[in-house]
Amino acid sequence: MLNGFARDYLETLGNQDFSPRPRVSGRLASFDGVLMEAIGLQLPVGTLCQVGTANGARVDAEVIGFRNGRTLLMNLEGPAPLLPSTPVRPIGPPGEVEVGTALLGRVVDGAGRPIDGRGPIRGADRWPLAGKLQGPLDRGRVRRPLDVGVRAINGLLTIGQGQRIGIVAGSGVGKSVLLGMIVRAAQADVIVIGLIGERSREVADFLETKLAGAARERSVVVAVPANHSPVLRIRGALRATAIAEGFRAEGKNVLLIMDSLTRVAHAGREIGLALGEPASARGYPPSAIAMLPNLIERAGADVTSGGSITAIYTVLADGDDGNDPVVDAARSILDGHIVLSRQLAERGIYPAIDLGPSVSRVMTDIVAPAHAAAARVLRRHLATYEENRDLVLMGAYRGGADPEIDAALACHPAVMEFIRQDADQIVSMTDAVTELTGVFGGDDA
Numbered sequence: 001m002l003n004g005f006a007r008d009y010l011e012t013l014g015n016q017d018f019s020p021r022p023r024v025s026g027r028l029a030s031f032d033g034v035l036m037e038a039i040g041l042q043l044p045v046g047t048l049c050q051v052g053t054a055n056g057a058r059v060d061a062e063v064i065g066f067r068n069g070r071t072l073l074m075n076l077e078g079p080a081p082l083l084p085s086t087p088v089r090p091i092g093p094p095g096e097v098e099v100g101t102a103l104l105g106r107v108v109d110g111a112g113r114p115i116d117g118r119g120p121i122r123g124a125d126r127w128p129l130a131g132k133l134q135g136p137l138d139r140g141r142v143r144r145p146l147d148v149g150v151r152a153i154n155g156l157l158t159i160g161q162g163q164r165i166g167i168v169a170g171s172g173v174g175k176s177v178l179l180g181m182i183v184r185a186a187q188a189d190v191i192v193i194g195l196i197g198e199r200s201r202e203v204a205d206f207l208e209t210k211l212a213g214a215a216r217e218r219s220v221v222v223a224v225p226a227n228h229s230p231v232l233r234i235r236g237a238l239r240a241t242a243i244a245e246g247f248r249a250e251g252k253n254v255l256l257i258m259d260s261l262t263r264v265a266h267a268g269r270e271i272g273l274a275l276g277e278p279a280s281a282r283g284y285p286p287s288a289i290a291m292l293p294n295l296i297e298r299a300g301a302d303v304t305s306g307g308s309i310t311a312i313y314t315v316l317a318d319g320d321d322g323n324d325p326v327v328d329a330a331r332s333i334l335d336g337h338i339v340l341s342r343q344l345a346e347r348g349i350y351p352a353i354d355l356g357p358s359v360s361r362v363m364t365d366i367v368a369p370a371h372a373a374a375a376r377v378l379r380r381h382l383a384t385y386e387e388n389r390d391l392v393l394m395g396a397y398r399g400g401a402d403p404e405i406d407a408a409l410a411c412h413p414a415v416m417e418f419i420r421q422d423a424d425q426i427v428s429m430t431d432a433v434t435e436l437t438g439v440f441g442g443d444d445a
Contacts, residue, residue: 026088036073038088046094052086098124099246110224110236140301147429149185154432162301162308169340170320180210188255191219194240197263200225230267248307262316336360377440384408
């Protein structure tokens, strides 16, 4: 006879609503080094799968499309010894990511796996990888400035809470150094940093030199270096944005930094070309450029929670070309852009911010009239000096011939001193505005 425990256990099993389902599995039909093609599967785009290898291990892949009745996948890991007809099995639906305070101080990769040696992440909430769609009226206006600790930005290109802004520059002009200055001083509740497509060496360097101390404990880093697959790089950008959205939903003011938006577009280009899309401007297929607005538009202020995501994206201008397709697309959708000049960097002026083409589209809405007026005076003096610099250097200009040129020449040392700032120096918003209005205020003609 069955004892009481066994009888109760069997009755419990009998009451379960059990409906057996077959285990879905396909076979690998083709692999060209970049793209996998599987047969026998019908899965939505974004589904995670495992593909068997010759040594009995498995590699993760993601469904990215369909062609001629076959499912197209891309490897999420490194090179693997794949063989024809190896099994392909789905392991997860299109994604959700871990969000919340459990991630503070942690470093994860594009798949959400911790890479900081501090063990698994426990107690995190879940958020859709692609975000939650919001209507235009769900977004709040940018009303308050954000102190980033950089004198030239606080005074002349003031950033607001909920603004999206780009740092545009060629390689080696100081984007990473400027980001480090902002991270150390930014007055934000949480900092989310996406290091996408950059050198592996820069990840450890960023953590040890630019994110040390108290800033590390209120930050989350998503690191996907350049040698990772293009799908994983895009997932890293989406993951960093989703983590920022999770904190914004809690009512926090989040600073999202993504380095770099161009590397995300490069990953989209690799996938698009692998899928057979026609290459258009500079080799970018239409999907690579169309992906950028979907990513950028997820940042901003939220009316419901009262939180905000202030997003700073670095945009690499290939060959210092300001008309690069990625630069042009980012400039059209962002709320402002900060252009770094190689000429200023070569003259030892850091941060090498070129004020002429740089703009913050919300500055006039969030600063006092006296502050805005002083910024216009400084910009006017700098523009006058740059227009007549060659004339002055050749000795073709005589003092007193033009009062505006005379004023620009007299103010130029003060202008350069205002822009220049040491990498380890922090200048608060109050100090920057006081210095700006003290030197250039009361002269707005």
